[in-house]
Amino acid sequence: MTKVTFIEHNGTVRNVEVDDGLSLMEAAVNNLVPGIDGDCGGACACATCHVHIDAAWLDKLPPMEAMENSMLEFAGGRNESSRLGCQIKLSPALDGIVVRTPLGQH
Amino acid sequence: MSRCPSASTLEAAPIVSETVIIVGAGQAAGQAVASLRQEGFDGRIVLVGAEPVLPYQRPPLSKAFLAGTLPLERLFLKPPAFYEQARVDTLLGVAVTELDATRRQVRLDDGRELAFDHLLLATGGRARRLDCPGADHPRLHYLRTVADVDGIRAALRPGARLVLIGGGYVGLEIAAVAAKLGLAVTVLEAAPTVLARVTCPAVARFFESVHRQAGVTIRCATTVTGIEGDASLARVVTGDGERIDADLVIAGIGLLPNVKLAQAAGLVCDNGIVVDEECRTSAPGIFSAGDCTQHPNAIYDSRLRLESVHNAIEQGKTAAAAMCGKARPYRQVPWFWSDQYDLKLQTAGLNRGYDQVVMRGSTDSRSFAAFYLRDGRLLAVDAVNRPVEFMVAKALIANRTVIAPERLADELIVAKDLAG
Structure with a gap:
């Protein structure tokens, strides 16, 4: 199990625990974390799982592939901490990761 | 709607005494359950699904789930524990046989009757069946449900001969998976090109060439007039009299909306259950969402019936909000995706x-x-x-x-x- 802390746009903090191998998007959707839709179920087709990764964790993640980078190009509020939650697989190395969710996905 | 509290009273106190019944347990239903709770609905939610499985995503059925790279648990829209936490009564493997729109009751196939304040018809659609001699051949399959995939998987073996009837999204996605698994794949399409209903000829020809490069045989302008052979082999007969041997045949020739229940209850239907921009049907207290709806789209100034996950999700949200007295009219650009190779x-x-x-x-x-x-x-x-x-x-x-x-x-x- 990997612990994930989601901090919502309004400051609400939620700590969840999820099975390794699931994605950050699945961790959010399975636990009803608002602000993450994941419409396409993780196919990197919709960009509705945009999250901001806490600076302390950013460089522990695998680099973005071209598809993810392109999908994010048009996401609202994109910055250097932006990732698509569906492309980040949780593992013990990410135990305790802190993620901020944007106001909305559209 | 007069029965709904206004948005302002809703903010003040959650709705506690009402019952929402959701008929169908697909993507729109699953979304509506989550959205009802997120919108503050605190009453009883009953989810009635004919399939014996919790709501799951259908798109991977013709992609990663078919290929065997995604387990069933990861198809679920929400984990099983969610339904307990959200206090949802899940009646799975149970069909609704009758809807009484006036008395606001449904009858289930086990004889039970349930009363509701609000009802969501998320009945989706079913695969259109072939209508030709041999349409009951044991090697002929359709792909719409997890159970359908279970029936197909055993025959997806390298070297097996697969004939796909229909060159739409579903057919081509299956072709891609099967070609990668080493099957000998033939696609038969009645129209002059594949994807003829949805793309222009240039894009269609591109997809044909990609499949041919992967070793798939694509034959357009080819109709199917029958399926012959016994249980050990299917023989697909084409309009020009040719017979193609197949170990496995899958027909992907479109979807029919499930409107029987709505129609019998007197709801207005016209190529789907007719709803407004808040997913209300013609009967008070009854809503509909997903593939089964015929709904207005402001962007195209027209009424549409869409077969798409995005539409199911957004209408699920809209219907849930409307049941809670919050107007969130549906205004969406439809979108779709397909993964092939x-x-x-x-x-x-x-x-x-x-x-x-x-x-x-x-x-x-x-x-x-x-x-x-x-x-x-x-x-x-x-x-x-x-x-x-x-x-x-x-x-x-x-x-x-x-x-x-x-x-x-x-x-x-x-x-x-x-x-x-």
């Missing part, structure tokens, strides 16, 4: 009625966008490995933008700036 096709909008196609990039590079316009206005895009064009087009379509074709085609203008 290394290609990601993302389609935004609907191209029907287009009078011009503008290509950005070339099909040879396996990375291009086909923009569809009518009277200069952008209607739709098919983007192949072009996610930025897809995202930009979605915004342009929503705004009903008139745009110069030269700009769309000009690769010196970066895609992101097309919106500017």
